[in-house]
Amino acid sequence: MAAIGANSQLNPLENAERQFEEAASRLKLDPGVKETLKRPRRATIQSLPVMMDDGSIRVFTGYRVQHSIARGPAKGGIRFHQDVTLEEVEALASWMTWKCAVADIPFGGGKGGIKVDPRQLSLSELERLTRRYAADLSDLFGPESDVPAPDVNTGEREMAWFVDTYSMHERRTELAVVTGKPLEVGGSAGRREATGRGVMISVAEVCRRLGMDLKGARVAVQGFGNVGGVSADLLASECGAKIVAISDVTGAYADPNGIDVKAALQHASSRKGLTGFAGAKPMSGSILEVDCDILVPAALENQITSDNAAQVKARVIAEGANGPTTPDADKILEAKGIYVIPDILANSGGVTVSYFEWVQNRMGFYWPEREVNGRLHEKMTKAVSDVWDMAQSEKVSLRVAAYMVAINRVLRVHQLRGMYA
Secondary structure (H helix, E strand, C coil): HHHHHHHHHHHHHHHHHHHHHHHHHHCCCHHHHHHHHHHHHHEEEEEEECCCCCCCCCEEEEEEEEEEECCCCEEEEEEEECCCCHHHHHHHHHHHHHHHHCCCCCCEEEEEECCCCCCCCCCHHHHHHHHHHHHHHHHCEECCCEEECCCCCCCHHHHHHHHHHHHHHHHHCCCCHHCEEEEEEHCCCCCHHHHHHHHHHHHHHHHHHHHCCCCEEEEEEEEEHHHHHHHHHHHCCCCEEEEEEEEEEEEEECCCCCCCHHHHHHHHHHHHCCCCCCCCCECCCCCCHHCCCCCEEECCCEEECCCHHHHHHCCCECCCCCCCHHHHHHHHHHHHHHEEECCCHCCCCHHHHHHHHHHHHHHHHCCCHHHHHHHHHHHHHHHHHHHHHHHHHCCCCHHHHHHHHHHHHHHHHHHHCCCCC
């Protein structure tokens, strides 16, 4: 493939728009309505000056995009990464709109990011950067307007700093301004595992419809972090699947007889990565091309492209990450008869339990983990059912079906609310 084609294929915003356009064309949307649904409501670029430990001042660039607030407050994580761009954040915000709509929860879509390599900052520098972002963009955030959450390289710690900063500015404690918080700061039981649990539920539901037995099914997981690690653990422990390959940024490991997932999780936690894991053999090739029944790409965007899609051997792909498969790759996978459970469905467990956390914060009453998991299971199975039925009736892929379900839900709200003039 020529370089221009490759670059275009890897543009997350172009990919998000192509996915939207394919579903929108089948729904025969009015051109003006289509543009209204596609374009972000607001995109903010913020300079973030931070005092470093050595007394110097360094200016970082922060982003926040609200794609839609039609169905409720904008909802979406904040990532800290050296490669963050406005286009990436716009794409992620739009995916959040459709993800929330597929899950049928009353949120719109948003996303944020800071262009920074957090590994290069001390803990105090990281805290000052997080608080600067929360303070400088505090006019956007709020339980009724825009509710952030963790994303790449952020977690409970950063969300606790966010709550404290926002609450200081508001002169009151406001726990519902972000989700993904520590339990002691208004977090929800089951939130950390929610995205991975949602992946497991969606895989189980799709495999059941395909008549595919999960017991003994071979699973490869790219991105053995919170999402991929939990997905692997639950697919093995609750579904009887065999995890044959795992990877993270430090390395990839495989064992056709099955990997002890709990041992791998313990190793990754203690060593901050899989490097040196002795429970399986190091891999030299791509984990995406491993001979398996189910592939879970749970790392970053643009992992399965037209360059490697033909080598994918899985029967089912469950997108634990956002945007891991490009539209060009989708066509190749579909032609091969591979079922792709799209990101806006497969990994919607996280935002679903984020919604539960937001609800619990607002009513001041907290559910036990079994209740959270039960409500998540109910939401996820309904979402899979809605998407599967749409795919069957319209004879389209699960991705196109998921977008059609989501667009219809957002469109209906726009129609009911009308146009403010």
